[in-house]
Amino acid sequence: MSDSIVVERRDNALWLTLNRPHAHNALNSVMTGQLVDAFRDAAGDDAIRAVVLTAAGDRTFCAGADLKGDAGSFDTGRAENPLVQVYRAMRACHKPIVGRINGAALGGGLGLVSACDLALAADHARFGTPEVRVGLFPMMITTYLIRQLPRRRYWEMAFLGEPLSAAEAERYHLINRAVPAAELDRQVVDVLERLEANSPNALRVGKQALDLMQDMSIDQTLTYAEVMIERLASSDEAREGMAAFAEKRKPHWVRAEESSHG
Incomplete structure (x- = not known):
């Protein structure tokens, strides 16, 4: 450039x-x-x-x-x-x-x-x-x-x-x-x-959700949020984040290139 x-x-x-x-x-x-x-x-x-x-x-x-x-x-x-x-x-x-x-x-x-x-x-x-x-x-x-x-x-x-x-x-x-x-x-x-320090996946999905939700009705927002929180809660990062919380340690967010080799 x-x-x-x-x-x-x-x-x-x-x-x-x-x-x-x-x-x-x-x-x-x-x-x-x-x-x-x-x-x-x-x-x-x-x-x-x-x-x-x-x-x-x-x-x-x-x-x-x-x-x-x-x-x-x-x-x-x-x-x-x-x-x-x-x-x-x-x-x-x-x-x-x-x-x-x-x-x-x-x-x-x-x-x-x-x-x-x-x-x-x-x-x-x-x-x-x-x-x-x-x-x-x-x-x-x-x-x-x-x-x-x-x-x-x-x-x-x-x-x-x-x-x-x-x-x-x-x-x-x-x-x-x-x-x-x-x-x-x-x-x-x-x-x-x-x-x-925060979950890369949660930030990525959350940014997209905030962008979409501002133009939805309340009912549409609730339906969308219900689907997205279920999807996030079942992710590897959410499991790691909740485990780290329970174990009183910092979470380890695995990068895509790390997970592809592990």
């Missing part, structure tokens, strides 16, 4: 770093294509337990679509919009995606934050939808934001183009928490360590 994103394996986590700080990490066709490939690769790698999405620099996480250098960002043509492809790849990646938000997240960049499963942000970060100021509207990212923000608060953001502070984003549950920039890495590592 070129350096539009940096892909780095750190222990059992895959770190994806948007790497166009000179352009405020704006999304162009090269970057979106590489993000799609990286999330698909992560989804197919059983050794990867989580994905961290972050950016180079400390001013801007992502300014959205590159309005200067990539005029085709919104030209769907015969294919799907590039940013939609990224969101779909994130949704299909059944590994926890942790956003490490180190600066402003605007437009499509805010969409990336919203598509993460967990998000930690430096307290100087801002979150906004300035599209109306250039004749556009936050169409695609609305898919996520109308499910995460109170309606009137999001309408205000979308119509006025004014950003939220990190503290406001935390209060409205757009991010999990805002922390001083010097503490951001420690907080992300802490989250990764806690994810590592």
